[in-house]
Amino acid sequence: MTPRKPPSNTARRNEASRRAILTAAFDLVQEVGYAKLSIEGIAARAGVGKQTIYRWWPSKGAVLFDAFLMLSEQPDGGGAALPDTGDLEADLKAVLRATIEELNDPRYDEPMRALSTEITHDPTLAALYSERLDGPMRELKKQRLRSAQRAGQLADDLDLEVAVDMIWGPLLNRWLQRGGPLTLDYADSIVETALNGLRPRR
Amino acid sequence: MTPRKPPSNTARRNEASRRAILTAAFDLVQEVGYAKLSIEGIAARAGVGKQTIYRWWPSKGAVLFDAFLMLSEQPDGGGAALPDTGDLEADLKAVLRATIEELNDPRYDEPMRALSTEITHDPTLAALYSERLDGPMRELKKQRLRSAQRAGQLADDLDLEVAVDMIWGPLLNRWLQRGGPLTLDYADSIVETALNGLRPRR
DNA sequence: ATGTCGAGACGAGACGGACCGTCTTGACGC
DNA sequence: GCGTCAAGACGGTCCGTCTCGTCTCGACAT
Structure with a gap:
């Protein structure tokens, strides 16, 4: 042997x-x-x-x-930060709009669906994805939210993991499940609704 | 011929x-x-x-x-409504907890992942799913939210489509992408954060 | 009513083709 | 010499189509 x-x-x-x-x-x-x-x-x-x-x-x-990993490591020297103009709502809308345009791009749509499917059915690959691809991007998102939290624009006791899910989850789910069209207006609605909540504000 | x-x-x-x-x-x-x-x-x-x-x-x-369709048509006489005790937050938490327990049930996990994958890659099937399976359930969700809206518990100008996505999207996305454990606490956090919003409330 | 008959659906499985994952060959480079 | 390489042979699985012989059903004639 x-x-x-x-x-x-x-x-x-x-x-x-x-x-x-x-x-x-x-x-x-x-x-x-x-x-x-x-x-x-x-x-x-x-x-x-x-x-x-x-x-x-x-x-x-x-x-x-690995194909995605190669593409993601290709651009500059590492992780560009998310925009931080001080206007959280505008920054998030900009990022979500960009995400939507990428998801709607036929060059990326099918490959990303394929990767999603593999992740769905392979926990090992999912862990790798979580660590190498989604993780770093998620860290940038939390970083931007943390900045806003320090500025008093987000609740002090907010769980940033949940917050990230609240903002990007609806979008990704609608895309994957084809639950409706991914429009720029939709991105705006998600951001506004997430920030303000479903309850009436007075 | x-x-x-x-x-x-x-x-x-x-x-x-x-x-x-x-x-x-x-x-x-x-x-x-x-x-x-x-x-x-x-x-x-x-x-x-x-x-x-x-x-x-x-x-x-x-x-x-069709296998899912057969199972869904099996129970009672049609569509049972979502709980409506008047306490929106508690009702939503109960429903989301039930959803989580179903997603964590090994009897349903793999079949639902399989159906999700087919939907992801087949627009025709996605339309059928949207009409026959997700549609009716989604209608029940909106119905419960509409009831709360009439009671003044939700913003008047709230888009119910977006609201449903905000509540169930993060959960389904985390499940499909294996973005983290689906716990009952997570269901509670989603509901609370969705209702209150990310911004500080005072 | 009873008998005949054609049309389809049925279980079973043969068929060629695509792709699987492994293995073999011979060339090349360290 | 040893490991990687391109190329492709190999047995196996599953694809989607097709061909059998059997059956059930409805139409029609008796």
Whole structure:
């Protein structure tokens, strides 16, 4: 029984193949849709042997995840902060509007749906996503809310985890479940309603 | 060229087979998971020919949808209303807690995730879901909120569509994306925060 | 009423094709 | 020489279509 090391020997790894695979996966899922995305298709599109994919990734979802990871690490040097003009409501509306436009962009819609689906059905991938992709972005959101909280614009005893869910949850849920059109007005309504609450204010 | 009627000839349809297929689909997806759910498996489990499934349903998702439809139409005579004791906050907490316990129930978790995934990737199925399953439930929610609105417990100019999203969206999104544990405390926090808003109240 | 008959739905499963995940080959680079 | 690489063969599963022989049903004639 050979011990068979885990595939952590990343030294000899071909970086060009890795990038080609991730790019092919992202492009393919957008073109053919989640249901018809296959490892064979990714390998063919990337000009790569199937074994090269199976050697380095445990599942289709893991490939997709790394594709997103590559895109998210690409821009500047790390995490740009959310806008902080002092006007919390305007800042949140701007961010939510941008999110909506990204979700409505056909280049990202299908790939993100695919990743969401993999996360839905794979707790391991979900943990990875929570740590590497959603986590940092979520931290930025909480940071912006904390700033507002210090300025007295948010309740002192507010649970920021819940607050983030209250603002982005409705949006993401409507998008994933196709519960209605994602319009800019909708973004504004969410922000206003979240900030003011459902009860009458006088 | 024979006119060949559309398959609306439901008269000759075998009701026993239909029920066996839907039951098998629901049970199987729970046992083997969404990824390994196959038409062949459903047919075998139901003791039915594959063609009988392909004859009446256009996709695996449609079968799953009908399985949920059968379960939802099973209980009493239609739509039981949401509790209305006059205490909106308590009523909403009770409903959300019940929802959480259902989402945490392993008998329903996997099947509902599967249906959600199909909806995510199939707009036709999403429309059907919105009309036949989510729609009626959503109507009950709005009805309860309207009652509270008339009692002056909710803002007069509140958009009830947005309000429903604000209350149930965060919960469903956290569940689907595995963004954290679904606890009863979380349900309470959502309700309280949604009602009061993020801003300080004085 | 009773018998005949055609149309469909039915269970079963054969069929070609797509993709799975593993394994083998020979070339290349460290 | 050893591990990765591209390429692709391999057995297996499931796809969606199709072909069987059986059955149930309704229409029509007797």
